[in-house]
Amino acid sequence: MSAGGRLSTLTRTRVTYTGEPFQFAKDSLKQQDNQTPLPVATGAQAQLESQIMALLGNGGRLWAHPTGISAVLMRPGHPPVIKLDGQSAGAPTSMNELALRNLLPCAEVGVQIRGAIGLRVEKVNRSDLHVKLVGTDSRAILRGIPQTNWHRELDGEWERLHTMGFPPLWEEDSLTEHEQQDTQEFPALAKTDRDISWLGSAMLRRISALCSASSAYFVNSWITGAEWITEISTATGADFNHHHLLAALTDPVWGAALRVRRSFCACDPLGKPKGQCLFYLGHKDGRTGTLQLRFLPDPVNDRATKRAALRSVGADAAWIDRVLPITGNEHGPGVAR
Ligand SMILES: [Zn+2]
Incomplete structure (x- = not known):
């Protein structure tokens, strides 16, 4: 090339x-x-x-x-x-x-x-x-x-x-x-903040992976001790495959210095979620800090409302269709798309 x-x-x-x-x-x-x-x-x-x-x-x-x-x-x-x-x-x-x-x-x-x-x-x-x-x-x-x-x-x-x-x-x-x-x-809190800063910075510098490599329509993150927990909500009907995001975050060239340490996958053999899937990622060289990724299947029953809300704040239409696809129930007349 x-x-x-x-x-x-x-x-x-x-x-x-x-x-x-x-x-x-x-x-x-x-x-x-x-x-x-x-x-x-x-x-x-x-x-x-x-x-x-x-x-x-x-x-x-x-x-x-x-x-x-x-x-x-x-x-x-x-x-x-x-x-x-x-x-x-x-x-x-x-x-x-x-x-x-x-x-x-x-x-x-x-x-x-x-x-x-x-x-x-x-x-x-x-x-x-x-x-x-x-x-x-x-x-x-x-x-x-x-x-x-x-x-x-x-x-x-x-x-x-x-x-x-x-x-x-x-x-x-x-x-x-x-x-x-x-x-x-x-002092312990301040030290932990410093110790896990490699992880926070690495995630910020890969902020778009949540859009490009996952179907998250909503995320929620918090820190407990040295563990950074990120819940990723994926709507029913959207591609639940969590391996895209894991592959992106652990890619040898583009990923963070992370590798998967433990995982609990609740997907069936076809990749359909049966519950929450959990992945614990740690630093390749053992530095302090764990990224816990929780992938949550979410029925999103008020989908039309959420789609309209996302549109009103300027979200990309193709992205909305991908992460909050219209399901059978919402094709009825009079339902806002
Ligand atoms: Zn799974």
Whole structure:
């Protein structure tokens, strides 16, 4: 294959993982000297990305994309750009609002820190919110939809927290006393967060695999100890085959440094789900951190409503048809498609 043909093939694969525009991914592949076609973050950069994945990419609502993140754009020498969806379906909440509420730290004095300890807003540039972990060279950009006005939204969030008596911390120059106290009080938590940051960052950098390699219409993630649990709901009638996502995440070139350690598959020999299928993935070299993937078959009885909700938040029509296919019951007259 010609070098150009090979680059195009690599680019197409990369796009299935990152959601990047084709030309952007192609240019990035050309520029990077990294041995792996999907660059790996380490240290504080991985910690920042892992916090974003844990606090913002945890799903739990219906978005145009399963986690509300449509793409992660990576270019050598630049911070990753995390592209956020707009509104969520069925709730008056936007990804921007969640980003501010879940990620930006504030002190609930005497109780604990809300948000990511040490996270700071570096600057705002139109729809781009530049964030970092204080005292490190980590950087990430949260890109809202084009109409985003981060200045106004930040002011609103600041005001809201002040009214509640929770001092906002995201403009402080150094780690505040509140944050230090919190870290000292729960040292094991802070250590676990650091230890499993390779996993959170690796998942964020492969955020589109949930769209391209699974039929998830809804996901829900949380962390228990060093275990990152992700529930993947697949509607009846959609392709339940969980091996696509497992293969994508453990691919020797494109996958994370993961391998399947244990599994409980409840599928029949034809791959039809008979219950929940569980997979435990650990680091290839034994680093701390487990990814538990739970594949849930979901009848989705209010399918027409959910399809309409996804359409209203701008989800791709072909994706909706794939992940929430219309079943026999919903072909009747008068049912919204
Ligand atoms: Zn199974």
